[in-house]
Amino acid sequence: MRRVGNDVVDLEDPAIAQTHLRERFVARVCCESERARVAGSSDPKLLLWSLFAAKEAAFKALSKSGPLVFAHRRFVVAEDLRSVSYLKQVLWLRVDVHGSCVHAVAWTDDEPPIFGVEKLEPGVDASAAARALLIQRLGGGGLTIAREPQPGSWNGYGPPKLFRDGVEVNLDISLSHDGRFVGFAADSSGAEKR
């Protein structure tokens, strides 16, 4: 199955205002070549969080195929931000900047997924908003998203899955939320599981 992952980062989150200046954070997240690129960048904050989002997106895509240690610096992002590698696996990548939001989408096959980002309305639950955005883009109609219990995972649940009228759909999806933004990616092929 084609795998997709996405990650949004709200660049105006005060918690990350100075993070790009903290060498130990950069060293924990980036491999050596990426560190050099961040240090030499005219916009180190944007580059750091683009790399971070790319690694998160790739982790979300690849961790669905089996247990994976999440070590950010083992995910290596190409200089042109068009691919991200983990050991021998290479994923396609796109990184878009929408105002103060970075959105990274990673996928395992040639055909690009569909994806989107939206600003969160104040007071709205981010998980629900991300789900609503994805379902709306897929056309609604009996679609729901659920995460099944997965003992041993970081928060006790596995990745999100798509269902139509209660039956799982063979279409990989990914959700993300950070600060004032929510995002999604979904495989664009869409053959239903029988």
Next chain:
Amino acid sequence: MEQNEVMGKVVDILRPFVKNPSALTGISMDTSILKDLKVNSARLVDIVLEIEDAFGIAVTDEAADQVKTVGDAVSLILKTKA
């Protein structure tokens, strides 16, 4: 260092990263850092670095990946310091 002392220090480290302070009431060894405290993965990196500094230890990527609960963090610290 006693388990309670480590636990207290871990809670102090977590406090600024927890968006909803009420999540810290009733915090226990079983509290999940991601699910219960709703810490996101960028903040997890900060927490690992703060634990390294506060306890003078190095936390490998593999060890960090095993820490799901407050109790996991406390055990890791006690084991690494032993």
